Amino acid sequence: MKESHDYDFIVIGSGFGGSVSACRLSEKGYKVAVLEMGKRWKPEDFPKTNWNLKRYFWAPLFRCFGFFRLSLFRHAWVLSGVGVGGQFPSLFFEIFR
Ligand SMILES: Cc1cc2nc3c(=O)[nH]c(=O)nc-3n(C[C@H](O)[C@H](O)[C@H](O)COP(=O)(O)OP(=O)(O)OC[C@H]3O[C@@H](n4cnc5c(N)ncnc54)[C@H](O)[C@@H]3O)c2cc1C
Numbered sequence: 896m897k898e899s900h901d902y903d904f905i906v907i908g909s910g911f912g913g914s915v916s917a918c919r920l921s922e923k924g925y926k927v928a929v930l931e932m933g934k935r936w937k938p939e940d941f942p943k944t945n946w947n948l949k950r951y952f953w954a955p956l957f958r959c960f961g962f963f964r965l966s967l968f969r970h971a972w973v974l975s976g977v978g979v980g981g982q983f984p985s986l987f988f989e990i991f992r
Contacts, residue, residue, distance in 0.1 A: 904917075904926075904927045906920075909979050909980060914929070933984075948961070962985045963975075
């Protein structure tokens with residue numbers, strides 16, 4: 896069976912920018928799809944400690960499916976959030992642990 900997808904807009908990433916854009920576009924009546932590479936976090940999924948690297952860092956190559964991605968560039972390292980809600984899950988973890 897052939898699936899068909901028909902959207903007016905496809906938003907990549909469900910972070911602060913993506914989710915607000917998707918919300919506003921759908922409020923205007925557009926058909927919107929949001930693609931997110933990270934997982935959906937429930938409170939019980941969060942690691943109890945930062946040393947639980949597999950649940951803390953996002954590095955699928957090393958079987959790590961956490962919520963922090965570290966991108967290494969020549970002159971800068973960037974720490975960003977991965978998951979439904981963008982960097983919000985990481986803020987949630989930092990605030991409530
Ligand atoms: C620990 C921490 C504390 C912070 N505290 C504050 C604060 O107190 N106040 C404040 O104003 N800001 C704070 N920030 C910054 C704020 O969270 C960011 O500025 C904001 O989330 C950026 O929004 P964004 O939409 O650009 O990106 P993000 O929220 O990072 O969203 C990007 C999304 O895109 C997804 N994505 C990326 N690549 C792909 C792909 N190829 N395919 C599919 N999905 C993809 C990611 O998984 C993510 O969900 C904090 C950030 C961190 C990490």
